[in-house]
Amino acid sequence: MTEIDAYDILVLGGGKAGKTLAMDQAKAGKRVAVIEAGMIGGSCINIACIPTKALVRSAEVAETVRHAGSFGAKGGDVPVNMHRVAARTAEVVADMVDFNRRAFAASGFELVIGWGRFVAARVIEVQSAGGPRRLTGERIYLNLGTRAAIPPVAGLRDAGPLTHVEALKLDVLPAHLIVVGGGYVGLEMAQAFRRLGSAVTLIERGPRLAAREDDDVAAAIQDLFVADGIEVAMGEEIASVEGRSGDHIAAVLADGRRLSGSHLLVAAGREPMTRDIGLEIAGVDLDERGFIKADERLRTSAPGVWALGEVAGSPMFTHVSLDDYRVAKSGITGGDRTTKGRLIPSCLFIDPEFARIGLSEREAERSGQAYRVARLPVDVIPRARTLSKRVGLMKAVIAADSDKILGFTMLGAQAGEVLAVVQMAMLGGLPYTALRDGILAHPTMAEGLNMLFGSALSAHR
């Protein structure tokens, strides 16, 4: 019989929520272990947010150099060294992994590297370098994450498509990249590779890019992509894929048209890492999509087992995974924090950025409440002119019967930073007039908020 090591806190999967909880609880004197398959620090720093934003930065520099002449500097269409781009991305990742590794060690939790699976209700077996080990915890937290879903399209899997993981390591520039999916991953990657110098075709089967956004916002993003020279194929179903990514590949559409390229990147959504790890033995129920069913305190159907981050069905952002840690910690310390009613910001790192907090106009309409809308083209903000970044819009949704801000959307330079200003106003319960009348520094992009909230509000419903 293999011995079972017992811990106060056992975390399976070291994502943002799990690693933060582990460090916190280890520092508080608990006996804590984290079982992690191999990505020290989880997907954000290894294969997701951080390397994509490093790639996006390389693309931004290439684009700036390309247009340097108009700013009076010497530039032009200089070739991009993808070997260096990939190396820089890897350096940024390595630094953060190292930082995490040291923080883990300093906190005092035990990091067990290996693939974990339940072998009994509260027992996880790990296949680690030193042979199999069994661990149990008074409290067990599952922070397993997701991976790129490969749609069941004939020939797609056999074509060896790239996902974000491989695309971030490419040290040759794809001559022509086909991107399947116009969500967050597809949009960031499509524009980055276009600006690095690839021809890019983006295929989205739905009616709009960034599916959850309002039509005018999605159309503005599409215009931006078309202006960048990206071929955008909307509302198209891929019937089959022929060839191999990295060589020659073609997406054959339902109407028989062929969209050909050299590489194909799949960015068509995510699937949870819940298969074949004995969750049924653990008594952890899944929903119809395979995500762990968790309540507002992130409790699963198994007593003493919680789920955190994407695998728990939480919105797929690192800052939400971090908040799941706060909810989990509150459960340990007797607090009452839950996942209900969270105000969750999002920022899409295209150029210019897209950001949203609270309700979109469509969501406000669906909610049935009376509301007003304010709109502003970014072009009228002085800072947008000094930056030569005049594309985009700001949009706010305000309650009709009070001055409460219900939502804010921006496509424009530094949208993620401007968003935080509105978010703080919303968190503080400030009326929209505070942003209309507050003295904001000139010339900043945030100054546009004075104009946005000072503009005529059109009433709805």
Ligand SMILES: Cc1cc2nc3c(=O)[nH]c(=O)nc-3n(C[C@H](O)[C@H](O)[C@H](O)COP(=O)(O)OP(=O)(O)OC[C@H]3O[C@@H](n4cnc5c(N)ncnc54)[C@H](O)[C@@H]3O)c2cc1C
């Ligand atoms: C390309 C891309 C870009 C993104 N960019 C952003 C961004 O800019 N901003 C943002 O907020 N969000 C971004 N996201 C989303 C963000 O990465 C995730 O929401 C975030 O990392 C939270 O993940 P998590 O905590 O749920 O789990 P993860 O960080 O995915 O952690 C899960 C961990 O569990 C491990 N694991 C899984 N199964 C097992 C097992 N059986 N045994 C042992 N270990 C296991 C995995 O190795 C992994 O390390 C991006 C996602 C992608 C794909």
Ligand SMILES: NC(=O)c1ccc[n+]([C@@H]2O[C@H](COP(=O)([O-])OP(=O)(O)OC[C@H]3O[C@@H](n4cnc5c(N)ncnc54)[C@H](O)[C@@H]3O)[C@@H](O)[C@H]2O)c1
């Ligand atoms: N900046 C950020 O914060 C950031 C960046 C990347 C990812 N993320 C997170 O990761 C999540 C997942 O991103 P994602 O882009 O993989 O998924 P997504 O769900 O956001 O978008 C997937 C898109 O692919 C389309 N699609 C699916 N199957 C298709 C097919 N066969 N042909 C053509 N199109 C198809 C869908 O209609 C959808 O528009 C995001 O929702 C986001 O929460 C965040």
